[in-house]
Amino acid sequence: MTTRILTNVKLVLPGSILPSAAVRIEDGKIVKIEEWRGELREADCDTLDGNGNWLIPGMIDVHIHGANGYDMMDGTERSIQEVSRACAATGCTSFLATSVSSDIDSLLNMIRSVKRVKGQEEGARIAGIHLEGPYLNPKRKGMQNEKYLRHPDLNEMQAIFQEAEGLVRMVTIAPELPGGMELIDYLKEQGVIIAVAHSDATYEEAKAAFAAGASHVTHCFNGMRPIHHREPGLVVAAFEEDHVSLQAIVDQVHLHPAILRMMHRLKGLRR
Numbered sequence: 001m002t003t004r005i006l007t008n009v010k011l012v013l014p015g016s017i018l019p020s021a022a023v024r025i026e027d028g029k030i031v032k033i034e035e036w037r038g039e040l041r042e043a044d045c046d047t048l049d050g051n052g053n054w055l056i057p058g059m060i061d062v063h064i065h066g067a068n069g070y071d072m073m074d075g076t077e078r079s080i081q082e083v084s085r086a087c088a089a090t091g092c093t094s095f096l097a098t099s100v101s102s103d104i105d106s107l108l109n110m111i112r113s114v115k116r117v118k119g120q121e122e123g124a125r126i127a128g129i130h131l132e133g134p135y136l137n138p139k140r141k142g143m144q145n146e147k148y149l150r151h152p153d154l155n156e157m158q159a160i161f162q163e164a165e166g167l168v169r170m171v172t173i174a175p176e177l178p179g180g181m182e183l184i185d186y187l188k189e190q191g192v193i194i195a196v197a198h199s200d201a202t203y204e205e206a207k208a209a210f211a212a213g214a215s216h217v218t219h220c221f222n223g224m225r226p227i228h229h230r231e232p233g234l235v236v237a238a239f240e241e242d243h244v245s246l247q248a249i250v251d252q253v254h255l256h257p258a259i260l261r262m263m264h265r266l267k268g269l270r271r
């Protein structure tokens with residue numbers, strides 16, 4: 001049995017924070033948490049001084065395209081490893097390698113490079129792939145390249161899933177496009193998280209998508225029809241649906257802090 005004790009950490013627990021804690025780990029599992037008083041009774045185990053830093057559960061990044069100048073769409077293993085290391089350095093222990101809208105060949109190349117790196121990650125683990133597009137609405141394109149935006153194509157999506165061999169975990173779509181609802185049915189059968197963004201969906205269109213199985217909003221408020229009191233759009237539809245979770249870009253540029261507070265108040269911790 002390998003025992004390791006992490007001392008002197010600010011420990012985040014569900015609903016509380018222990019300002020000074022020691023954590024005992026046996027064979028990779030946390031078995032005991034106690035208050036740290038500056039000394040260790042057992043001397044015969046491996047200890048690591050946390051220097052008063054935070055100890056939190058590993059975060060999962062569900063939306064990352066690249067890091068430190070590397071873009072995972074370039075189809076190289078190096079870019080994926082760079083993201084893996086960058087994630088680990090910021091407290092993320094796993095991530096969804098996220099594509100942007102592109103031609104089919106680039107997309108399949110990216111998927112192949114993710115498959116090659118999976119299991120060989122130098123930092124955070126690959127939890128799967130998030131396809132952001134290419135079935136998005138040019139009216140709300142944001143940073144997506146309009147040249148590659150297209151209507152949902154089930155044959156193409158099947159080819160992508162075949163290449164990905166179960167790695168696709170999330171797909172961001174614009175459900176109001178022709179064929180959008182059929183695409184939701186297909187994605188639901190595949191058991192992936194259906195996310196909505198880069199979408200001009202009205203309130204009614206969004207309600208239909210959420211009823212059919214969509215359950216997440218990618219970068220909520222950005223790249224979608226804004227709230228209007230006569231046409232509340234997809235954002236209000238998402239607020240109303242308990243099963244729908246929200247993603248937010250928390251950089252104080254994409255969203256005003258008051259909007260973040262409102263999202264938090266309306267959706268709570270879990271969503």
Ligand SMILES: [Zn+2]
Nearest residue numbers: 132142219223
């Ligand atoms: Zn986006």
